Amino acid sequence: MQPLFSPFSLGRYTLSNRLAMAPMTRSRARPDGTPGLAAATYYAQRAGVGLIVTEGTQPSDDAQGYLATPGIYTDAHVAGWKAVTQAVHDKGAHLFIQLMHAGRMSHPDNTPHHRQAVAPSAIAPDTQMFTMTGMQPIPAPRALTTDEIRQTVADFRHAARRAIEAGADGVEIHGANGYLVQQFFAPSANDRADAYGGPIENRARFAIEVAAAIAEEIGADRTAIRLSPGARLGGIDEGPQGPALYRYLVAELDKLGLAYVHVMHTGDEAMLADIRRLWRGALIVNRPGRAREQIGADVASGLAELESYGQGVLANPDFVERLKTNAPMNEADPATFYGGGAEGYTDYPALGAADPLQRAVLFRAYGSAASAEVAEIARPAAGPGQVLVRVRAAGINGLDWKVREGFVREAFPLQLPAVLGIELAGVVEALGPGASRFRVGDRVMGPLGGLGAYADFVAVDEANLVRTPHSLDDVQAAGIPVAAVAAWQSLHHAGPIAAGQRILIHGAAGGLGGYAVQYARRAGAEVFATASTAHIGYVRSLGAAHVIDYRSERFESVARDIDLVLDYVGGDVLDRSWQVLSKDGAIVGTSSPDILARTPPGRRGLWFMNKADAPLLERLVAEIAQGSLRPKLAEVVGFNDLPAAIERNRTGPRIGKVVADFSR
Numbered sequence: 256m257q258p259l260f261s262p263f264s265l266g267r268y269t270l271s272n273r274l275a276m277a278p279m280t281r282s283r284a285r286p287d288g289t290p291g292l293a294a295a296t297y298y299a300q301r302a303g304v305g306l307i308v309t310e311g312t313q314p315s316d317d318a319q320g321y322l323a324t325p326g327i328y329t330d331a332h333v334a335g336w337k338a339v340t341q342a343v344h345d346k347g348a349h350l351f352i353q354l355m356h357a358g359r360m361s362h363p364d365n366t367p368h369h370r371q372a373v374a375p376s377a378i379a380p381d382t383q384m385f386t387m388t389g390m391q392p393i394p395a396p397r398a399l400t401t402d403e404i405r406q407t408v409a410d411f412r413h414a415a416r417r418a419i420e421a422g423a424d425g426v427e428i429h430g431a432n433g434y435l436v437q438q439f440f441a442p443s444a445n446d447r448a449d450a451y452g453g454p455i456e457n458r459a460r461f462a463i464e465v466a467a468a469i470a471e472e473i474g475a476d477r478t479a480i481r482l483s484p485g486a487r488l489g490g491i492d493e494g495p496q497g498p499a500l501y502r503y504l505v506a507e508l509d510k511l512g513l514a515y516v517h518v519m520h521t522g523d524e525a526m527l528a529d530i531r532r533l534w535r536g537a538l539i540v541n542r543p544g545r546a547r548e549q550i551g552a553d554v555a556s557g558l559a560e561l562e563s564y565g566q567g568v569l570a571n572p573d574f575v576e577r578l579k580t581n582a583p584m585n586e587a588d589p590a591t592f593y594g595g596g597a598e599g600y601t602d603y604p605a606l607g608a609a610d611p612l613q614r615a616v617l618f619r620a621y622g623s624a625a626s627a628e629v630a631e632i633a634r635p636a637a638g639p640g641q642v643l644v645r646v647r648a649a650g651i652n653g654l655d656w657k658v659r660e661g662f663v664r665e666a667f668p669l670q671l672p673a674v675l676g677i678e679l680a681g682v683v684e685a686l687g688p689g690a691s692r693f694r695v696g697d698r699v700m701g702p703l704g705g706l707g708a709y710a711d712f713v714a715v716d717e718a719n720l721v722r723t724p725h726s727l728d729d730v731q732a733a734g735i736p737v738a739a740v741a742a743w744q745s746l747h748h749a750g751p752i753a754a755g756q757r758i759l760i761h762g763a764a765g766g767l768g769g770y771a772v773q774y775a776r777r778a779g780a781e782v783f784a785t786a787s788t789a790h791i792g793y794v795r796s797l798g799a800a801h802v803i804d805y806r807s808e809r810f811e812s813v814a815r816d817i818d819l820v821l822d823y824v825g826g827d828v829l830d831r832s833w834q835v836l837s838k839d840g841a842i843v844g845t846s847s848p849d850i851l852a853r854t855p856p857g858r859r860g861l862w863f864m865n866k867a868d869a870p871l872l873e874r875l876v877a878e879i880a881q882g883s884l885r886p887k888l889a890e891v892v893g894f895n896d897l898p899a900a901i902e903r904n905r906t907g908p909r910i911g912k913v914v915a916d917f918s919r
Contacts, residue, residue: 259551260579263305263560265537266476266514268349268424270305273554274575275517275563277541278308278353278427278481280321282593283600288313288326288367289335295342296601300572302346306539306561308427308481308517309339311355311434314414315407317373319366320357320434322387323594327352327414333421340422351425351479351514352418354411354469358435359396359444360489362386372396373403375438375445375452375461380490385593389862404451407435408464415469415478425477428465431519433489436462437482440500443492455500463507475512483519484526498526505533515539517563531558539563550578573605582606635714637687642717644681644699681713690717697722721789742770745863749819749841754779759814759835762823763799764790767845771821772797783814785828811835819843833858 263270283291298307313319313326326332336352343350359374364386366372374396383390399407415426430436438444439461445452451460462480470478484501485493493500508516515537520527531538540559542549553559568574570587577584591599637643680700683693693699699720745767746752758775762768763784775782776798784799788806795802803810805824811834820832820842832842833855841859854860 257551258554259562260575263537265306265349265561266425267474270349270561271347272305272575273561274304274578275306275539275561276301276304276308276568277563277565278310278355278429279565279569280310280324280593281600282321282323283595284323284325285335286323287331288319288324288329289331290325290339291335293597293601294325294335295338298339298350299342299346300601300603300605301568301574302343302348303573303575304348304568306563307343307348307350308563309350309352311353311357311429312414312418314354314356315410316367317370317407318356318410318435320355320361320372320384321593322365322385324355327354327417327421328410329417333417336418336421336423340424344422349424351427352421352423353427353429353481354414354418355429356407356411356435358438360384360393360434361396362391362393364388364391373399373407374435375399375447378444378446380433380444382490398447401449401451404461408461408468411465412468412472415473419473419477425479425514426469426473427517428462428469428478428480430462431481431483432486433491436465437486437491437493438489440497440504441491441493443490443494455496455503459500459504459507462504463511466508466511466513470511470513476514478511479514479517480508481517481519482530483521484530485521485523486519498523498529501526502529502533505530509534509536512536515561517541519543527558537561541565547584570603571605572603576606580606634712637685637690637714639688640690640717641687641714642683642690642693642699642720643685643687643712643714644720645684645712646681684712687714687717692717693720693722742767742774745821745843745845746771746774746819748843748861748863749859752778752780752819756780756818757783757814757816757837759783759785759810759817759820759832760799760823761785761805761821761828761832763794763797763802768821768823769794769797771823772799783810783817785810785824816840821845829853 258273260272260274263273281297283293285291298309301307311324313324314328315326319326325335327336340350357372359372359378359380361372362384363369363371365384371394375398377395377398379395380393382393384393411428418426428436439451440458445458447453447457450457452458466478466480482501482504485497505516513536516530516534517539518527518530519541527540537560538558539561540553541563542553543565545564550562550564553562564574566587567584569592570585571577574584576582585603588599635643680698683695683697683699685695686693699722746758752758752775756775756778758780760768760771760775760782761784763772764786768784768786772782772784772794782799783801783803784794785803785805786794788804791802791804801813803813805828809831810828811831814835816837817835818837818840820836820840822829822832822842822844825844829842829844830853836842836858839859841861842854843861843863845863
C-alpha cells in the first residue's frame with residue numbers, strides 16, 4: 256500500500272489515510288452563523304479523506320470577517336455543527352473545526368454587531384472586502400487592549416469547548432492567511448509597545464496563549480494550529496525577523512504536544528525544513544496548486560505525516576478514489592466558491608454517479624405557501640425542439656404581473672424565494688432533437704412551463720427562450736421578488752420620484768428593469784427605456800412611453816432633459832447617458848462601482864449594489880428544494896409601506912427585503 260493511503264494515528268484517533276481536506280471559506284452559513292443544512296452533505300461527501308478541516312469558523316461576534324461564515328459559540332451553532340460532525344463520522348472520517356478570528360480583515364457591515372474590527376494595532380490592511388453593498392475598502396481596526404486580548408483568548412477557549420460539544424474531534428487554530436493570529440506576528444499589522452509587540456517572543460505570545468488555553472480546555476491531542484510563514488495575504492509583511500519568529504513559535508508549540516501543525520507552504524524550503532526539525536509531532540503540509548503527479552511526495556519522503564488539499568477535494572467528493580485509480584479530476588469552478596446554493600457545493604459528480612432524481616417544490620394552489628410540498632421527480636429529457644435547462648433561479652417578474660391584470664395592489668404578496676413564478680434563468684444542459692438556436696452552456700431565460708413548481712432541471716421549448724443579457728446575473732434575470740425591491744431602492748437612490756419627471760431606464764427587459772419601469776410609471780413619471788429587439792413589445796406593455804431598440808437606434812435622438820438615468824446594463828450606453836441629462840440630473844448605476852470614477856464634472860453619478868442578495872436567495876431556494884425550509888407569509892406590505900418594510904428588515908433579526916418568516 257502506498258504511504259499516502261495507509262492508516263495513521265493522529266492523537267487519540269486513527270485516520271484511514273494520510274490525506275486531509277484543507278479549510279476553505281464557502282460563505283453558505285445562515286445569517287446567525289449556523290451552518291446551513293447542506294453543510295452536512297458537503298462535508299460527508301468528502302469524508303473519503305482521513306481528516307477534514309472545516310472552513311474558518313468564528314469564535315465570537317468580533318471574530319467574523321466575511322459574509323455568511325459560520326460560528327461555534329452559541330447553542331444554535333452547536334446544533335448546526337452536530338449534524339455535520341455526525342454525517343462525517345457516519346462515513347468513517349474525522350473532523351477538526353478551524354477556529355478563525357479575522358481581526359482587521361473584516362468590515363462592520365459583515366458582522367452581527369456592526370462594530371469596528373479589532374486587531375493588534377489600528378492599522379488598516381489597505382485592501383477591499385465584499386459586503387452586502389458590494390466591494391468596500393476595509394477600514395482601520397481598533398487596537399485591542401490588554402484586557403481584550405485576554406478576553407479573546409477566552410473566546411477561543413470557549414469556542415473550542417463548544418466545538419467538542421458539537422461532536423468535533425478537535426479544533427485547528429487559524430494562525431495563517433493574514434488573520435488575527437498572524438497579524439500579531441507582523442510589523443505591518445502590529446506596532447504595539449507592550450507584551451504583545453516588539454521582540455519576536457512578544458509577537459508570538461498571543462498564538463501560544465491561545466494554543467495553551469485550548470489545549471488545557473479540550474486536551475492537547477485535540478488541538479492544532481495552521482501557519483503560513485512568509486505569506487503576504489491581507490497586507491501582512493512579517494519583516495526580516497519572520498523566520499526567527501516561526502522557529503521560536505514552533506519550538507514553543509512543540510512543548511505543548513499539540514495534535515499537529517498544519518503549514519501552508521509558500522516556497523521557503525529552508526523554513527519548512529526548520530519546522531520539520533523543530534516540530535516533533537504530526538506535520539500536515541499544504542502546497543497550493545501542487546501538480547497531481549507530486550501528490551504524496553511529502554509523505555513518501557518523510558517530510559510530512561499528512562498532505563492537505565483544498566480545491567481538489569472541493570471539486571472531487573471522491574478525491575481519494577480518483578487518486579487511487581488515476582481517474583480524471585473535476586475542475587473547481589471559482590465562480591461558485593463563495594455563497595450560493597448547491598451549485599459548486601454539493602453537486603460536483605462522483606465517479607460513475609447515476610443521473611439522480613431531482614428535488615422539486617410543488618404547489619397545489621398558486622400563491623399559497625401553506626400547500627407547499629417537496630417531491631422527488633425524475634430528471635427530464637429534452638424532447639424534439641426542446642432545451643434542457645439547469646435552473647439557476649425562478650421567480651415572478653413583470654410578465655407575471657401582466658398576466659395577473661395590472662399593477663400589484665399589494666407589494667410582494669408572495670414569500671421569498673419566489674418559487675411560484677413562470678420565469679426562469681439557467682444554463683443549457685442538453686439539446687433535444689432539432690434544437691439548434693442554443694449551445695450547451697448558454698445562459699438563458701424564459702417561461703418555466705410548469706406553473707407553480709421549482710426544480711433543478713426543466714425541459715423548455717426552444718422558442719420560449721432567449722439568451723440572458725450578459726449584464727444581468729441569474730437572479731436578476733429570473734426576476735425573483737428581491738429584484739423588485741432592489742429596483743425600487745435603486746429608483747429612489749437619487750431622491751424621491753415625482754410626477755412629471757423624465758426617467759431613462761437602460762436594460763428595461765430584465766428583472767430589475769421591468770420592475771423599475773412599473774414603479775416609475777406608478778409615480779407618474781414619463782419613462783424612456785432601452786431594450787433589445789425581442790423585448791420591445793414586452794417593455795412597452797409595462798408602460799414605458801418610449802422604447803428604443805439599443806441595437807439599431809441611439810437613445811440620444813429620442814431622450815432629452817432626463818432627470819434620472821437608471822443603468823442596469825453599463826458599457827457604452829452608460830458612457831453616452833451623460834449627454835441626455837438635465838442640468839440637475841443624475842445617473843444611478845447598478846453594474847459597476849466605477850460609475851463614480853466616470854462622472855463628468857458637475858454631474859451626479861451614484862452607484863447602487865443589488866447583487867449581494869444573490870447568495871441569500873440561492874441558499875433559500877436550495878433549502879426549500881431540500882424540504883428543510885418552509886416559507887410562511889408573515890405580513891403583506893402595501894406599496895406605500897415599502898420604506899417602513901425595508902427599514903424593519905434592515906434593522907430586524909433577518910436578512911431580507913420582504914417581511915416574511917422562514918421556519919425550519
